[in-house]
Amino acid sequence: MTQDEMKQAVARAAIDYVKGGIIGVGTGSTANYFIDELSKIKGRIDGAVASSEATANRLKGHGIQVLDLNSVGSMDIYVDGADEITRHFHMIKGGGGALTREKIVAACARSFICVADQSKLVDVLGKFPLPIEVIPMARSYVARELVRMGGQPKLREGFTTDNGNVILDVHGLSILDPVALESDINQITGVVTNGLFARRGANVLLLGTENGVQTYNQP
Numbered sequence: 001m002t003q004d005e006m007k008q009a010v011a012r013a014a015i016d017y018v019k020g021g022i023i024g025v026g027t028g029s030t031a032n033y034f035i036d037e038l039s040k041i042k043g044r045i046d047g048a049v050a051s052s053e054a055t056a057n058r059l060k061g062h063g064i065q066v067l068d069l070n071s072v073g074s075m076d077i078y079v080d081g082a083d084e085i086t087r088h089f090h091m092i093k094g095g096g097g098a099l100t101r102e103k104i105v106a107a108c109a110r111s112f113i114c115v116a117d118q119s120k121l122v123d124v125l126g127k128f129p130l131p132i133e134v135i136p137m138a139r140s141y142v143a144r145e146l147v148r149m150g151g152q153p154k155l156r157e158g159f160t161t162d163n164g165n166v167i168l169d170v171h172g173l174s175i176l177d178p179v180a181l182e183s184d185i186n187q188i189t190g191v192v193t194n195g196l197f198a199r200r201g202a203n204v205l206l207l208g209t210e211n212g213v214q215t216y217n218q219p
Helices: 003-017 029-044 053-061 099-107 136-148 178-186
Strands: 022-025 047-050 075-080 109-117 130-134 152-155 166-171 191-194 204-209 212-217
Touching: 003 029, 003 075, 003 109, 003 204, 003 212, 022 029, 022 099, 029 053, 029 075, 029 109, 047 053, 047 099, 075 099, 099 109, 099 130, 099 191, 130 136, 136 152, 136 166, 178 191
Parallel strands: 022 047, 022 075, 075 109, 109 204
Antiparallel strands: 130 166, 130 191, 152 166, 204 212
């Protein structure tokens, strides 16, 4: 199976977790495949909450009603991909720049279903640069603090988040304690949030492999 075929396979597998109601939907290539599959059963759900403007537009393009999170409160599941994920269900997300809204929607869901291909499964997080959303005026200050923490931050040139902020991609980190690092980075003044999803990780991992979809459930 190609990487795209693995992504399509996990997107189809995620549909089994859709029992109705309102669905939280993430951002990125694998999430897009899930939206395409969701459109086939859109009559079964009451609508979706999108984690980005791009996702909202794709949902609307398939005729799926997009709801404001403030009018929803909570939902059964949130389906999204990951840039890296460990067997402890900790993730790095934000390669597409939607990390803050993704984290908000995930926080409101009872269960986080992560859909990913086998290349995203790692033993230790950090080979993929850690995205951090930052208030623009704090960019230099936050970058200096990240250097003190052992990282090598680089501004994502020409990119602005849906929230009007910038992203620093931090290279050179070996993240042995993702829960602690997530909290430490979020305490830096000017940081909106970072792409570590460790305090609230995935509940289920649907992993696309050359031998089909493997399912891992959080104990």
